[in-house]
Amino acid sequence: MPRPVDFWFDFASTYSYLSAMRIEAEAEKRGVLVNWRPFLLGPIFTAQGWNTSPFAIYPAKGRNMWRDMQRRADKYGLAFHRPDADQMAAFPSHSVLAGRCGLVALDEDWGKKFCRSVFEAQFAHAADIADPVTIGDLIDAAGGVSQTVLFSAHARGTKDMLRANVEEAKSLGIFGAPSFTVDGELFWGDDRLEDALDWAQR
Amino acid sequence: MPRPVDFWFDFASTYSYLSAMRIEAEAEKRGVLVNWRPFLLGPIFTAQGWNTSPFAIYPAKGRNMWRDMQRRADKYGLAFHRPDADQMAAFPSHSVLAGRCGLVALDEDWGKKFCRSVFEAQFAHAADIADPVTIGDLIDAAGGVSQTVLFSAHARGTKDMLRANVEEAKSLGIFGAPSFTVDGELFWGDDRLEDALDWAQR
Numbered sequence: 581m582p583r584p585v586d587f588w589f590d591f592a593s594t595y596s597y598l599s600a601m602r603i604e605a606e607a608e609k610r611g612v613l614v615n616w617r618p619f620l621l622g623p624i625f626t627a628q629g630w631n632t633s634p635f636a637i638y639p640a641k642g643r644n645m646w647r648d649m650q651r652r653a654d655k656y657g658l659a660f661h662r663p664d665a666d667q668m669a670a671f672p673s674h675s676v677l678a679g680r681c682g683l684v685a686l687d688e689d690w691g692k693k694f695c696r697s698v699f700e701a702q703f704a705h706a707a708d709i710a711d712p713v714t715i716g717d718l719i720d721a722a723g724g725v726s727q728t729v730l731f732s733a734h735a736r737g738t739k740d741m742l743r744a745n746v747e748e749a750k751s752l753g754i755f756g757a758p759s760f761t762v763d764g765e766l767f768w769g770d771d772r773l774e775d776a777l778d779w780a781q782r
Numbered sequence: 783m784p785r786p787v788d789f790w791f792d793f794a795s796t797y798s799y800l801s802a803m804r805i806e807a808e809a810e811k812r813g814v815l816v817n818w819r820p821f822l823l824g825p826i827f828t829a830q831g832w833n834t835s836p837f838a839i840y841p842a843k844g845r846n847m848w849r850d851m852q853r854r855a856d857k858y859g860l861a862f863h864r865p866d867a868d869q870m871a872a873f874p875s876h877s878v879l880a881g882r883c884g885l886v887a888l889d890e891d892w893g894k895k896f897c898r899s900v901f902e903a904q905f906a907h908a909a910d911i912a913d914p915v916t917i918g919d920l921i922d923a924a925g926g927v928s929q930t931v932l933f934s935a936h937a938r939g940t941k942d943m944l945r946a947n948v949e950e951a952k953s954l955g956i957f958g959a960p961s962f963t964v965d966g967e968l969f970w971g972d973d974r975l976e977d978a979l980d981w982a983q984r
Contacts, residue, residue, distance in 0.1 A: 628840055638830055640957035644970050651977065755842035768846050771973040775853065 582781045584613040586761045588749055589695075590621045591678035591709055592671075593757040594635075594649050595770040597699040600758075601658050603773060604692065612780045616692060618682040619745040620675065621757055628755070633672045649703075652770070659704035667706055674710040679742050680733035681715055690723035697722055784983045786815040788963045790951055791897075792823045793881055793911055794874035795959040796837075796851050797972040799901040802960075803860050805975060806894065814982045818894060820884040821947040822877065823959055830957070835874045851905075854972070861906035869908055876912040881944050882935035883917055892925035899924055 587603055589596035607614045625633065635642040646662055653660035663671060678698050685691035697718045701707035707714050716726035732738055749759070753766050760767040760776035767776035789805055791798035809816045827835065837844040848864055855862035865873060880900050887893035899920045903909035909916050918928035934940055951961070955968050962969040962978035969978035 638957065640955050643955055644957065644968060647968070648970070648974070655977075753842050753845060755840065755846070766846055766849070768850070769973075771971075772850070775857075 582610060582612045583762055584615055585776055585780050586615045586617050588617045588619055588745075588752075588754055588757060588759040588761065590619060590757045591675035591682065591695075591698055591702070592633075592673040593621060594645060594703065596758040597703045598649075598652055598656060598658065598770040599773050600696050600699045602656060602770075603777075606774060606777055610777050610781055612777050616682075616686050616695060617745055617749075618679045618686075618695070618742065619749045619754075619757070620679055620742065621672075623746050624750060624755060627750075636671060659700070661704055661706045663706065670708075673702060673708070676742070677712060677715055677733065678709045680738050681719065681729055683738055683741055683745075684729050684732045685719065685722070685724060688724060694719060694722035694724065784812060784814045785964055786817055787978055787982050788817045788819050790819045790821055790947075790954075790956055790959060790961040790963065792821060792877055792959045793884065793897075793900050793904070794835075794877035795823060796847060796905065798960040799905045800851075800854055800858060800860065800972040801975050802898050802901045804858060804972075805979075808976060808979055812979050812983055814979050818884075818888050818897060819947055819951075820881040820888070820897070820944065821951045821956075821959075822881055822944065823874075825948050826952060826957060829952075838873060861902070863906055863908045865908065872910075875904060875910070878944070879914060879917055879935065880911045882940050883921065883931055885940055885943055885947075886931050886934045887921065887924070887926060890926060896921060896924035896926065 585607065587599065589600060603614055621633070625631075630637055635645045650660055650662055682691070682695050682698070685694040698709055698715070701714060701718060702709045709715065712730060716730060719726040719729045752759075752761050752764065754761075754768075756768055758768075758770055758773070760773065762776060762780045765779055767773075767779070787809065789801065791802060805816055823835070827833075832839055837847045852862055852864055884893070884897050884900070887896040900911055900917070903916060903920060904911045911917065914932060918932055921928040921931045954961075954963050954966065956963075956970075958970055960972055960975070962975065964978060964982045967981055969975075969981070
């Protein structure tokens with residue numbers, strides 16, 4: 581019986597988009613269950629002394645990431661919109677609202693669909709995922725009721741749960757996204773997705 | 783006719799070990815020629831404001847790297863010795879001497895063999911590659927004459943050539959190792975080795 585895999589992602593994370601679109605098909609091949617765990621990279625980066633994404637701090641690293649994302653999206657057959665200069669200045673997105681709504685949605689059977697749609701809106705269609713109207717439309721399209729979900733997203737319990745996910749991520753040694761954990765074994769990066777799922781089968 | 787691939791590596795770089803051991807077999811499958819290009823990460827990290835490897839600066843990133851290296855080495859059937867605490871304190875190695883000898887050796891038909899043996903000495907057998915005696919033994923074992931190579935390694939021309947490689951790496955946008963370039967297209971990381979070789983065939 582394969583063990584479940586926790587899939588840790590931040591809605592603002594480029595490589596998390598690739599994993600969000602790929603993980604269920606790869607997991608199904610292996611009979612592995614995936615728990616989707618939204619968290620926030622912001623507090624983790626702050627603890628490392630960064631005030632934004634390393635892709636924004638280190639230009640060469642950033643340039644490579646955008647080019648690599650385009651190549652990888654092509655390879656996986658995923659749509660990808662490389663941000664223009666204005667959009668690039670707004671990278672990374674504020675993902676707190678999406679993260680909170682993701683937590684609420686993932687209690688419902690349309691939750692994973694909603695999460696994928698948030699990533700697609702951002703990275704394939706250049707939508708602003710910090711905008712409650714955008715998020716509301718995505719909730720409705722995925723099968724939820726936006727008014728209810730947005731209300732629950734702002735409840736104390738939801739905020740606390742997202743904070744608790746950040747703390748749990750830290751305690752697992754997570755320092756980037758996407759990450760995957762299997763009984764405490766940590767895998768970092770979309771390019772380790774298959775390794776993590778294989779590990780769950782051992 | 784596939785284009786040649788430049789393989790950029792620093793002898794102190796853990797993931798460069800994996801690529802050094804794998805690249806010729808993967809390239810041969812595809813009929814791709816590989817130019818081995820030793821360079822130094824030190825000056826590139828300094829320009830990013832780091833005084834050592836990011837794996838040493840960011841503990842969570844470092845812990846993950848050593849664990850991931852073990853898993854990847856197992857996957858590829860490569861020997862790997864995880865450094866003990868003392869060895870960890872000496873990470874990353876001083877790789878200037880190895881880099882200079884590598885440059886000299888790569889003009890000879892035993893050059894790639896020598897480069898692989900330096901990586902193995904360090905990451906499979908915990909040898910100190912900053913030690914000229916270690917490097918000399920590896921030169922002799924690979925088929926060279928250590929006295930001649932060590933002499934040439936200290937020649938002005940060799941030192942300049944290693945510096946020129948660093949400058950060329952920078953101008954190509956290289957910020958880490960291993961990296962692979964195909965006509966200006968940059969790929970970073972052992973996990974992009976196959977992508978780079980595939981790209982050379984397009």
